Amino acid sequence: MSRQSPYHAAREVAITVEKHFAHYLAMARLNKEKDLAPAPHAREIEAIINTAFWTSLGHEEGIYPKISMAFLPxxxxxxxxxxxxxxxxxxxxxxxxxxxxxxxxxxxxxxxEAGELYVWGICYDVPSLCLVVDVFQPGLLVLKYRRINGVGKFANIAVVQGDQVKIVDMNSTSFTDCPDLLTSLIDFTTFSQSRSLNILVQLAVSMREHGRGGILLIVPAGTQTWTDSVVHPLKYTIQPPFGGLSRLMQEKVTETKELYWKNAVAREIGIITGFTAVDGATLINDQYELLTFGAKIRRAGKDMVKQMMVSEPVVGNKITTVHPSTHGGTRHLAAAQFAYDRQDSMALVASQDGRFTVFVWSPSRQMVHAHRVDSLLL
Incomplete structure (x- = not known):
């Protein structure tokens, strides 16, 4: 199926991905789900990865390709x-x-066909659990699938970069105090998503895309305790809170209006995450109302956060305990302090290099937990 030199990581990934699709397509059929893609086999997956990898290293008129491939008839x-x-x-x-x-x-x-892969055309809508391979940048491939019923971003299975392979750990959501955002991004054990969880994912993806880095703080609605954790006066207070996204989340959406609703949601998400490019933190409440942006985080009490757990939802990763200053720069340290002081809140941090971390308080461990999720957002 592939005429170019073998890419050695392809075979290892292909076997794992084949098992993944066989298992979850079987589950979907038991649930009587419809519009399912055919199961890809390891030989086909390996050939697609191999060709995609060598494609990523080529260029046309000095521009490296960014391309997405879906395996379906x-x-x-x-x-x-x-x-x-x-x-x-x-x-x-x-x-x-x-x-x-x-x-x-x-x-x-x-x-x-007859043991040979070919391109039959260009598609814009793929079946549920359809294997998609994206060429993201030279040497970087992402393997993903379309979620059941097409809700939210595609779910990542593996990220392959050079000789480094990250397989998403489907069991990483089973530990205590797993944040909803992480559960929503992995989405292995459920076949549907609520609107609320999907919005968290879209906020994270959009925030990462502008490439400038930023902090998004999510606080409980109807509370003001978060004001003790920011420097005053606030330069960009929104009064009353901007509720465009919040109003859309409360709408009853019919099938005929679904496309309009999704476009409107994307517009409102872009408005909020655009402010995260401004120096300082952007704050919204858990009803998705914009409260302020450009805020400087400060320590609310006498205690400074001294340690936190760090994990990444990939196979083989182990939870480590580190000092917050060793994980990223000032944004990460400030976010860890906020999660430490405001244990009912969440801090999302995007780095300019593409790294994305979710900071939450873990009641069971009595410690801030930093979840690295950039491998799920590609």
């Missing part, structure tokens, strides 16, 4: 552009096609 796509003749699945052909399929939600349709 032509008849499995509802909305698609179909080529009159199939195109050989090769790095050269993918590099040529890449400029025309870079927009979000656009995938090259990949299928196999």
């Amino acid at each position: 032509m008849e499995g796509a509802k909305d698609a552009v179909r080529f009159s003749e199939a195109i050989l699945f090769s790095p050269g052909n993918l590099t040529k096609l890449a400029p025309g399929v870079e927009r979000p939600g656009t995938h090259l349709g990949i299928w196999q």
Whole structure:
């Protein structure tokens, strides 16, 4: 299936991903879910990863490709552009096609026939649990799938970067005090998401995308205790709190209005996360009302946070206990202090290098827990 030199990480990842799809497609069928993609086999997965990796290292007119590939037959796509003749699945052909399929939600349709992979067209809507492989940047691939019923961002299975492989740990949500955001991002054990959890994910993705770094603090609605944790006077207080996203979350959405609602939600999320690019922290409450931005975090009491747990939801990762100053820069230290002082709140931190961390208080461990989730947001 693949004519180029073998990419050695591909086989290891392919076996794991094959088992993943076999298990969860079986669960979906038992739940009588419809519109399911076919199960990919290890040989096909390995060939796709191998070709995608070598494609990521090529370029067209000095620009490296960003491309998304969905493994499904032509008849499995509802909305698609179909080529009159199939195109050989090769790095050269993918590099040529890449400029025309870079927009979000656009995938090259990949299928196999007589042991050969080919590109049959371009699709914009894929079935549930469909394998998607994204070429993110040179040497960086993300393997993911479309969630059941298409709610939220695609769920990541593995991130492959050079010789480093991160397999998402489907059991990482089983430990005590796991934040809802992490559960929503992994979404292995449930086949649907609430709107609220989906919004947390979209806020995280949008916040990371502007690339400037930032802090988003989420506090309980109807409380003012958070004001003890910021420097006064606040320069950009929103009065009354801006509730565009909050109002949308309370709407009853019919099927005919769903697309309009999703577009409106995306617009409001962009408004909120745009403020996280401003120096300082942006604050919203758990009803998604914007309270302020550009706020400077300060220690609320006498105690300074001295240690915290750090974990990443990937296979083989172990929870470690470190001093907050060893994990990132001033943003991370400030967020850890806020989570320590405001134990009913959550702090989301995006770094300019793409790292993303969720800080929450762990009642069972009586310590701040920093969850690194950037491998789930790609």
